[in-house]
Amino acid sequence: MKLRRSRLDALIADQEHLSAVTRENIEAIQLEKLNRLLSREADRGGFYRGLPERIGSLAELSSLPFTTEEDLARHPGGLLLCSQAEVQRVLSDATSGTTGAAKRVFYTEGDLENTVQLYMAGLGELIFPGSVTMICFSFSGPFGLGELISEAITRLGATPLKLGCALSYGEYAAVMEKEKPDTFVGMPVQLLSILRACGRHSVQRALVSGDACPKSIMRGCESLLSSRLFPHYGSREMGMAGAICCSAHEGMHLRENHIIAEIVDEDGRGLPWGEWGELVITTIGMEAMPLIRYRTGDITRFFSDPCPCGSETLRLDTVKRKKSGTPMPAASFSSSLLSASDLDEILFADECIVDCRYDLLCNELSVQALTVGAVDKDAVLSRIQDVAPSLSVTLSCRSLCPDDQILYFGKRSL
Ligand SMILES: [Zn+2]
Known part of the structure; x- marks a missing residue:
């Protein structure tokens, strides 16, 4: 054609x-x-x-x-x-x-x-x-x-x-x-x-x-x-x-x-x-x-x-x-910088995740996710640790409510 x-x-x-x-x-x-x-x-x-x-x-x-x-x-x-x-x-x-x-x-x-x-x-x-x-x-x-x-x-x-x-x-x-x-x-x-x-x-x-x-x-x-x-x-x-x-x-x-x-x-x-x-x-x-x-x-x-x-x-x-502004403490991380896109790539691969928000403070990464259904938390955490091994990562999930809004109104960032 x-x-x-x-x-x-x-x-x-x-x-x-x-x-x-x-x-x-x-x-x-x-x-x-x-x-x-x-x-x-x-x-x-x-x-x-x-x-x-x-x-x-x-x-x-x-x-x-x-x-x-x-x-x-x-x-x-x-x-x-x-x-x-x-x-x-x-x-x-x-x-x-x-x-x-x-x-x-x-x-x-x-x-x-x-x-x-x-x-x-x-x-x-x-x-x-x-x-x-x-x-x-x-x-x-x-x-x-x-x-x-x-x-x-x-x-x-x-x-x-x-x-x-x-x-x-x-x-x-x-x-x-x-x-x-x-x-x-x-x-x-x-x-x-x-x-x-x-x-x-x-x-x-x-x-x-x-x-x-x-x-x-x-x-x-x-x-x-x-x-x-x-x-x-x-x-x-x-x-x-x-x-x-x-x-x-x-x-x-x-x-x-x-x-x-x-x-x-x-x-x-x-x-x-x-x-x-x-x-x-x-x-x-x-x-x-x-x-x-x-x-x-x-x-x-x-x-x-x-x-x-x-x-x-x-x-x-x-x-x-x-990538700028978010240097990773881990020398082993491939690019030494972590972006919201890298994390999006991992998080959204789980089909139960509707949206998520990232907060990185020193070497502690906190991820909050809105979900529909049961997220495989162990699998998600393990994939984050693969790209950012020196980070201490917490993932908290909450079921989506109809009143929830999109978590980033503009560009997604860390
Ligand atoms: Zn063309």
Whole structure:
């Protein structure tokens, strides 16, 4: 069966006035937009004033310095390329690195419109006119994530159910029973928790984003839905919209007319396609706050083989956060750092666990789990000890009540 080409190709062709999207014309567009950006930055004397006004090839991009999360916290004004009056929305991050200042990202109306258009391309793979879609991302006011997704769903001729992430399981179940959604949009663990706590009801397909998606979570969701998940990747720095899954389900196609992507090793050296490393982005399509060689802290790789759907855009493999902030006392632990994803991978492999919360203090890890049925506690504890042998681990389980809520409203952490 011939697969339909990723809807991203049609979007890029439309936005860039192309008859076909090839590597050659994508890269020509990237170089042209990058040089336009460098020239504007040189003119205005902002944060990037020391950079050359133009470069001769995309390969020369690697000679420019990186931009870091600290820079976003320290120089928000210097990084803003449009006027304050043109800023439609600002996202502030409580996590501040070492500066004590909050990281801020700005968007114009055009940036947010581009985000909605990418959501339409990604959601268009699984949502059809007449679909009813439950949105379980937060609704934080006009132009918030939930609202932008809702707008994309409405434009696709479908009905958005704006549920957010703070309902109780009993409330989710009641809405699913009454409104009969066929699709879900939200975070991966949240989807698995809802499916295990409430049952599948009429939900058939799901787009997941916003957090890491460990393999046991993905397998659990796909088995309960009897369909493949559509993962999406986006970060605030790229307008919350970066890469979408096509019907081949082999990675996520990157919106390359807005983002030039590189993969680098820990020392910042470029890595070839196929190798795992940190994703570095140059956001040539962002109007308010374009970034040059921003180190995302996300670990992934580019697929090196062509996608069966025929699109020539770069595809990202699974994305994980770079491990930081939780050093393990055990020298024997393979990476010396433990993440919530590592623990999720173990805990959710037990089908009776609906959700769990982690607290790590010195070398004591406390895990609280909400359950439906009897968890094999010995097996779970033994698997945690396998990856973290020097930790003292306690696991407490409680049966789920309808009033319980999801334990992490945002990204899962230790
Ligand atoms: Zn594809």
